[in-house]
Amino acid sequence: MTNRPNIRFGKFNDDWEQRKLIEISDIVTGTTPPTKDKDNYGGDRLFVSPADIQGNRYVDETITTLTEKGYALGRELRAGTTLFVSIGSTIGKVAQIKESATTNQQINAVIPNVEMDDNFVFTMLENEAEKIKKLAATQAVPIINKTTFGETEIQFPKKEEQTRIGEYFSNLDSLITLHQRKCDETKELKKYMLQKMFPKNGERVPEIRFAGFTDDWEQRKLGELAEIGDIDHRMPPTVEDGIPYLMTGDFCGINELNFEGVKHVSQEDYEQLSRKIKPEKGDIIFARYASVGAVRYVDFTRDFLISYSCAIIKQSKKINSKYLYHYLTGDPAQKQIKLEINSSSQANIGIDSMKNSITVLLPSADEQTKISEFLSGLDNLITLHQRKSDELKELKKYMLKNLFPNNK
Structure with missing residues (x-):
């Protein structure tokens, strides 16, 4: 020992x-x-x-x-x-x-x-x-x-060394708690603002608006604003080195996709499966099965496929895609989505229901930009504090192994 x-x-x-x-x-x-x-x-x-x-x-x-x-x-x-x-x-x-x-x-x-x-x-x-x-x-x-x-x-060890070790981990724990608390507080702020910055069902203006905007919001069907579809319904074989094939289980963080350890498919299967539609920068990925209604905004350029358990909402000139992403995470949209879920053996929502039954309240293009920038800023803060907290936790694990005799 x-x-x-x-x-x-x-x-x-x-x-x-x-x-x-x-x-x-x-x-x-x-x-x-x-x-x-x-x-x-x-x-x-x-x-x-x-x-x-x-x-x-x-x-x-x-x-x-x-x-x-x-x-x-x-x-x-x-x-x-x-x-x-x-x-x-x-x-x-x-x-x-x-x-x-x-x-x-x-x-x-x-x-x-x-x-x-x-x-x-x-x-x-x-x-x-x-x-x-x-x-x-x-x-x-x-x-x-x-x-x-x-x-x-x-x-x-002797008490003097104990005190140094105790102080080090006490300070580290305080930093972890600080970043986690800021992360949680920002999540609560975002939740509150999502409730206030989008009109409630049956209304045409939100409770909180940026200065200079007074017009009523327009209501449109989701299918009128953007192309919506999914890839071919075929599960391709896995290859060792190919194109990433993601599923809803690979959604992570506040708006992230986890590419680590995912299934890969051949270039040929990628091209065949994505003939109708494929995810690209500026698109929104919408979970149709499992975590129905969970969404991710694609803010990067990379070849990948998303399973047919998800729909792809293509970037459109008719609506700010980042605004649409945030709108779909808000209470009015999520309530509509829940009403359209098919309660079969596995809960899901169909593409037609997405197109025709989910409505979007639409302000002017300038107001869309203001809202999306504000909410994206909150997302960035949440991600920053969560990432810092996670990094400090990893540092703590390492130091626990090395500032104490390792007899495990």
Whole structure:
């Protein structure tokens, strides 16, 4: 067993020590105040259950709260304590509290002693969570009892190095949370603006408009605005090196297509299947099966095919394609699409229904451009923050492997 990590901060060079978790911390199993006494609940005190541990490092609010009376019946945990879910389907989830709290009995709390750094202990347990999960007793409800949990062998350096490692991962977690929060907030803003920037059903003007636009919007059938079709209904054989053949399962991100690991077809099959229609830059891909109504705007130049489970809405001079893409993601269009879905063994929507039953509300060309630029800007922000969050998560995985001895 190695007792040194691959990467270390500056001057640190000592071997890491190995001890049992119970030897370097107090382990406290939570308890639930009597639920029959309503005076125990509804106050300002945090009462943590596994449902409150949802991926973010810190628990700063809880679904259930306690009054001072209820809190006094629990086992108080100081700020900085690490929480480890030890019973149930979410066993192995780890979190940390920034203020004093109590927990229910599904959580083992780890309160480090003076030779241990709080942030280091959290990161160490997060890193060891998968290994600790395997200690769970195999029964209907998985459980790691307090004794077994406390016997877990862990490795740690001197406290000064612990503090450096703990601070590094604390800062990294804060950056991940920041970008994920900005991503989620921008998604909520976009959802709100989609509701307000397109007229509601039966209306001809939206609630929110850019300055200078006052005219009513025109209503047209989708089939009047653009050519709509799909490729030949034949599944071609796969080749090792050829033209990418995508399906709805390859939709990803806010408006992305994933080309990694996709099926490829021969040049001959590509030319035959795309005789009627093929996806090109400026077109919209519309899922007719599976995730019916999901759309992607093609903003790149590349030869590829999209399965006949999707329709291709060709770029047209009659409408700004980027505007149409955003319109189709909004509530009015999505409600129409749901009404046209065939509820057979596999939900789908036909090309004729798309052409004749889906209507589009159309402002002037200038207003279309303004709307599409604004919403595309939000999409870019969402993608930016999500990508940054994902990159930081990958960095964290790498550093967890290398700032701790790798004995897995």
